[in-house]
Amino acid sequence: MKRRVVITGVGVRAPGGNGTRQFWELLTSGRTATRRISFFDPSPYRSQVAAEADFDPVAEGFGPRELDRMDRASQFAVACAREAVAASGLEFDRLDPTRVGVSLGSAVAAATSLEREYLLLSDSGREWEVDADWLSRHMFDYLVPSVMPAEVAWAVGAEGPVAMVSNGCTSGLDSVGHAVRLIEEGSADVMLAGAADTPITPIVVACFDAIRATTSRNDDPEHASRPFDGTRDGFVLAEGAAMFVLEDYDSALARGAHIHAEIPGYATRCNAYHMTGLKADGREMAEAIRVALDESRTNATDIDYINAHGSGTRQNDRHETAAYKRALGDHARRTPVSSIKSMVGHSLGAIGSLEIAASVLALEHGVVPPTANLHTSDPECDLDYVPLEARERKLGTVLTVGSGFGGFQSAMVLRSAEAAGAVA
């Protein structure tokens, strides 16, 4: 029989909250962490809003050599990995390192460092044939981002399979899904899995400006991320990371670990339609949901809460609303659906893992985080999106979904420790 996989440690670095506890406090307060971009002068850009994390790498314990070497996204990933490991109670130095793996997601990886090095090498863009005298010896690490999971592997002592899953905005769901597969099939016993992205840089802001995917509500940054709201006008770019300790259910139970949740099902599909566009019918996302439920041996009616992709673009909100109806039928109308992007923005490849963290915390606390800024109903979005205020509700099974450029549509089912039979 295939091994069951559980989450026994969580680490989060997010806008408005470093650490799992602060993250959950933000999500249940209904406050938002979106603001006018402070990392650079955003005035030349169409979208000037982002959800920035107040991340202090020195306070995180990174030394001068690590600060020199590691891109910001790597620092986020390693900080989360350390938190997750400490929280898991698992003694990593007593594990067989060859049975420990890493699966890290990221969409744009070392974007921050690429931009910094580019400006030096090209003399602020003036030279096409860049000047190698200004070359950083770490530039190769920014060109080829698999250094990120390597940094996590070194930090935790992993020598099993180490992977970087880079599926754009579903990376954070797919990297955890990948880790689940590796444990199920026996390629590893413990996986550090999650995702990190720190894309708040001029090039990334400009490339979303170009396709008007991001908000231009620049005069009201705190209320700019408005998934499912009739007045939404695009997503809010964000940064962040979340990492998990995943292990096989039986060994977690045997060591008396605190089990946060089980991951009984995951699936991904592609829409093969358009690199950035979505059809309104939600067909492929619905298929991913259906397969994830099937793998979980869960009925649609068992879903107590849907943690939505909810990016706050009209095409997305319509697309996923259709997908839920298609996959869950009438039960979609009875199920609370909310988007944490309303509070922490859209951190591209990282957000899927942050949403898994939010789902896990929702299961543990019996609280559904709200969709902030949802005041105006949209006839195309007619489900219960949990506006403004968190809601207490006993949760046994949560569905979390992601949708991304390239056509990726992913879905994961999470089950509470109690529902998984791990609590007496």
Add this chain to the structure above:
Amino acid sequence: MSILITGVGVVAPNGLGLEPYWAAVLAGRFGLGPVTRFDVSRYPATLAGQIDDFHAPDHVPGRLLPQTDPSTRLALTAAAWALQDAKADPESLTDYDMGVVTANACGGFDFTHREFRKLWTEGPKSVSVYESFAWFYAVNTGQISIRHGMRGPSSALVAEQAGGLDALAHARRTIRRGTPLVVSGGVDSALDPWGWVSQLAGGRVSTATDPARAYLPFDEQAAGYVPGEGGAILVLEDSAAAEARGRHETYGELAGCASTFDPAPGSGRPPGLERAIRLALTDAGLGPEDVDVVFADGAGVPELDAAEARAIGQVFGSHGVPVTVPKTTTGRLYSGGGPLDVVTALMSLREGVIPPTAGVRSVPQEYGIDLVLGESRTAPLRTALVLARGRWGFNSAVVLRRPEPTS
């Protein structure tokens, strides 16, 4: 269930398409030369494996040209060739029954360099509407999926030069979980000036100027590698599904896969390549004695060559198996390197001939490996092992088997 390779598409510096590539490899013909896309003379290294005979409009639909990096155009071409070669008509298959798993290392780097330049010289409004997806590492998976209507489980992996083998392993996993056909492999290219110096920053690129003596893995004069562009895309299928659609001819079986990671620097623990080899063999249900040829990673850096020779020796014994590195003729292709080696190994198995490690003349005795030098070597071949290592500690191994003779 066995996982078969039923089609291949090759885009290599010494051959565009399987046949010219295979002929070049057998003859030891180099595809390396000075970079011609910019004035490379100002940089310390000048040689690369460039694909010079690829005219994108001949291969890629016109509407995709403005939105694709050179690496994606090559990947789209290789994928289309692989599907043709497999005689697989995506239109006749169910969309969810086909997936795409590619590896990538550099993303659409030439494309993104141009957009960085536009941003900083002309301002944000000049940035292309295609930049958001022409750059990212999932671009080849997404574009192949769209072009061929493939809606099954798909993914993109990054593990520097090891990623291409990891992609094939994940394609196999995807098929085992119920998706009958997966297009997989890897293609990279970063031969714009910024991409070029970024590769040099790694500190392992050869500064030699003679293409035949620049990338010399396992040679006593090894002094770095030559980077290249290209790679290979393969069609992998569940044997029963291939049979059911009447596809009886195959290149062989992807019989075993494994990936490991080296310990953190300074830990004093042993490196992971030997373990990857043993795990891949176990996964294939085979022993070292079953392996007829090893396609080595061949870093071209003395301490890395020594470490690989040691791992091979520990599994197979001194001079225990023929070893070859045909990629000396193409340069290291990052995510494309492993899949191209897999194609080379499949052709070797099919034809019973091991291509040489062109350029290498003298292997230090202490390496203890039987490196195929000079001429290709004829031998009855049933099983091949392909190795790839990615910078920072990634080790991947796959085991390939020749197709069973049809009864």
